[in-house]
Amino acid sequence: MDYFPFFFDLRQQPVLVVGGGQIALRKVRLLAQAGAVIRLVSPNCLPELEQLIAASGGRWQKKVFEPVDLEACCLVISATDNAAVNENVSALCKARYLPVNVVDNPALCSIITPAIIDRSPIVVAISSAGAAPVLARKLKQRLEILLPQQYGKFAAFCGTLRDKVKQALPEHQRRYFWEKLIAGPVENLVYQDKEEAAQQWVTASLSKAKAANAIGEVYLVGAGPGAPDLLTLRALQLMQQCDVVLYDRLVSEPIMERVRRDADRIYVGKRRAEHAVEQAAINQMLVDLAKEGKRVLRLKGGDPFIFGRGGEEIELLAANNIPFEVVPGITAASGCAAYAGIPLTHRDHAQSVRFITGHLKANDTNILWPELVADDQTLVFYMSLQGLPAICEALITHGKAPSTPAALIEKGTTPEQNTYTGTLASLPLIAKNSAIQAPTLLIIGGVVGLQPALQWYRR
Structure with a gap:
């Protein structure tokens, strides 16, 4: 990972822009949409740029850049066509650990601006780390087609429900509820401005969720012989919805990277004559975690039923009436x-x-x-x-x-x-x-x- 992705809250925050031409204008348009207060330093300034700065509550300082200009700002954008100025701004910012973006020059940047798909409050950012910006824009075009223009409206509706869901359901049940809501009819009801019907669906679903049995389920998933692109589609789906994953040493790190980021991870690896966790303990762990209401992913190298002891594990699950699913994998x-x-x-x-x-x-x-x-x-x-x-x-x-x-x-x-x-x-x-x-x-x-x-x- 060349850059760590962040989303920067710039609402009413001071941002310094160096440069007053077309390059600066492109950046200031985005900064203004994000609610930043823009201070611009440049001997010249385009009329549209000056208007955007004034609307943001900022100001244009008609002068050349000086180090003192870096005071009282949280972000710096250098958008000039003068290489010496850009290099100076970059060096001064990095010395102060101040985030800096030098337009079209990744080597001088500590942060870079991605291609953006705006469905606020949903925002998708795409970056090639400056290596292939045209490729990033092409990917942006493809995703624009997939995401409805009204997607933000649905996301905003979901945001109004967060406190209600938090009060109604324990933590391990909330994500299940959200998954059902997103897959259900509510999205279309919101798009059609039928908010009353959408709220009725939410109320009924919360009542059912509170009354439902809190028992979880277990997925025995074959991770294949090692290459992550040999995972099955169903394996990837379950890897993204689990609460906790039990995995062994034959599951490669590239495959583990495809597991949901906030899932708990438990290593139960086994080598010849060296077991991190005994098989009987693994079997019982699957039962115990499911009884806590969790979705448990048992991730195994190869196929669960070919020398993977999957049969032993589901015997105990069946005996305890724990719902389970077995997903085959490409055996070694x-x-x-x-x-x-x-x-x-x-x-x-x-x-x-x-x-x-x-x-x-x-x-x-x-x-x-x-x-x-x-x-x-x-x-x-x-x-x-x-x-x-x-x-x-x-x-x-x-x-x-x-x-x-x-x-x-x-x-x-x-x-x-x-x-x-x-x-x-x-x-x-x-x-x-x-x-x-x-x-x-x-x-x-x-x-x-x-x-x-x-x-x-x-x-």
Whole structure:
């Protein structure tokens, strides 16, 4: 993030503008709309600019800029075509920690002005950090079409309800109410000036909300193999409406950035033989949080029902009559194989796929190796890094050819993805010499032999 976005309350606040031409005029128009009291310093001033300044309650000082002009102002806009003046204003402001904007010169700015969509009290600001202002304006044009002109009217109506809703509902129920209001018929009623009908809807909905059961709900959501653009649409929707999120170490930071900003976050990550929170405790935590009336997001790497213990979690939810929803995610086998250029099935190599883990409940590793040695199938081992030598040795011992192609995929679908290929006989040594880090996925079978040709076509 190059700039931290703020909305600046300039109502009746003193703002200094340096410059009196067309560049200054564009900025002063916006400042006047925001209610600022504008003081302008410039030897010359356009008539329209002078009128705007007078209307704001400010004044024009007909002179060149001096450091003393920076006194008694909360914001400075330098809008001249004189580079030396702009640089001087910028340096003096930064030395005083005074916010300064030098028009069309981001390097001299401590703040920048975005492209604005005004549906007051709703205001949308779009910035490219000065890198591509035309692109920002194009995005503004697209959003202008999506936001009705009357959107501000609806927002103002919602503002009149805030105290009423706050008094009627406890905190954890308010957002649910607002979501229903925004999705309901009230918006159109406001646009049609049917405020009495809108108020009746609000009163009836508040009564229902107060009488409703306060129990929350749980969402078991698959976060996919790592890349945030592989999240499902439903996953993103629930990530934006949760009150609290329980997440593990396989959920990447770029994915966590898509969770609602003010949601509480609880890390329950698990590594091999190292559990931040035991599974039984996680299960109970989901129940307890839901009973507090919260919307609980259980965010899991991959898919919740493929080695994600989702089944164990919903058993306890069902036993406690907690409403829940399961959202599938792209499992690591599909995501990592696709990004590595390895088809899991192929008419010439594999007619079936096996998903296998060496981490079963109670550390039971009773894998039926004789079933895994057939040549017409693809084997996918999850959580395979530590057990790689033992897996390859067991398959060879039970009759699988040592020359069988095998691949170990590190941090699949992320920018740090690496794919190591070899055979059952050679891959353990390759991995040992490569300092590979979890998470990894092991793929074994004839399809791996296609990877050198197909990897170049990966996006």
